[in-house]
Amino acid sequence: MTGGRRERADAARNRRAILCATEELLDRYRPEQISMEQVAAAAGVGKGTVFHRFGNRMGLMRALMEERALTLGESVATGPPPLGPGAPPRERLLAFLDAMVDVVTRNKGLIAALDHAMTTAPRPAKPAEDSPADQDAHPVYTAWHRHISTLIAEERPDLDAELLAHILLSALHSDPVLALLRRGEGHRLTASLHTLTTAALDAPPRP
Numbered sequence: 001m002t003g004g005r006r007e008r009a010d011a012a013r014n015r016r017a018i019l020c021a022t023e024e025l026l027d028r029y030r031p032e033q034i035s036m037e038q039v040a041a042a043a044g045v046g047k048g049t050v051f052h053r054f055g056n057r058m059g060l061m062r063a064l065m066e067e068r069a070l071t072l073g074e075s076v077a078t079g080p081p082p083l084g085p086g087a088p089p090r091e092r093l094l095a096f097l098d099a100m101v102d103v104v105t106r107n108k109g110l111i112a113a114l115d116h117a118m119t120t121a122p123r124p125a126k127p128a129e130d131s132p133a134d135q136d137a138h139p140v141y142t143a144w145h146r147h148i149s150t151l152i153a154e155e156r157p158d159l160d161a162e163l164l165a166h167i168l169l170s171a172l173h174s175d176p177v178l179a180l181l182r183r184g185e186g187h188r189l190t191a192s193l194h195t196l197t198t199a200a201l202d203a204p205p206r207p
Contacts, residue, residue, distance in 0.1 A: 011053075017043040018050055019064050036060070068107050069140040072099050076147060089154040090201060096147060097168070097193045104172055105186040145169055158205050168193060 021042035025034045036057060040047040054060040081087035082095040149165035171177050177189055 014043070014045050014049055015053060015063075017045060018053065018060070019067055022060060022064055031061075065107070065140060069103060069143075072103055073140075073143065075099065089151045093148065093151040093155070093197060094194055096151070097197065098190055100144060100172075101186050101190045101193065105181050141169065152201070155201055159200060159203075164200055168197065 018039060022034070022039050025038060025042060036050050037047050039060065040050045043050070050060070054063055075083045076096065078084060082091040083099055084092075087095070145162075145165045148168060149161040152159060152161035152164055171189060171193065180186075180188060
């Protein structure tokens with residue numbers, strides 16, 4: 001094995017160890033109680049390795065969320081219907097909302113950690129008007145919003161698909177909803193998202 005290949009293998013192994021350690025810590029501690037030093041110690045790597053790979057706490061949480069959302073993205077792109085291509089837009093949309101809630105339910109600590117990192121990270125003094133900070137900061141928000149708004153537009157071109165997608169996704173950043181998920185009541189969120197979505201898609205066109 002060449003030195004380059006060994007380095008790539010070591011880097012990949014360190015990355016997996018760091019992400020796994022972060023996930024385990026999030027199961028036991030609140031996001032604000034976890035430091036990069038704790039992550040490094042739990043992963044068995046140097047603190048400099050964590051900072052070099054991920055930059056800061058937000059970079060680490062973003063990478064972990066992207067890892068957890070990867071499977072959902074693959075299912076949407078190439079998986080079987082109704083989540084994947086081949087089903088009508090309405091069926092795909094409802095299936096995606098179900099899958100999205102499942103991802104969030106299984107990663108409540110990660111969502112909370114990401115939100116904490118976003119709210120505590122320094123923001124630019126004057127963000128661009130056409131680039132909302134919250135949307136750009138979330139690692140999967142843009143992709144999920146694009147998919148939801150596209151399906152809404154395919155089913156009902158007359159609706160404000162972009163805004164409706166934002167409204168549906170806003171539930172993921174609601175403290176009462178996250179508390180509900182912590183109690184194991186994700187089915188309530190799924191049912192309510194179905195109700196809101198179906199009502200919007202079935203609403204008569206505005207004059």
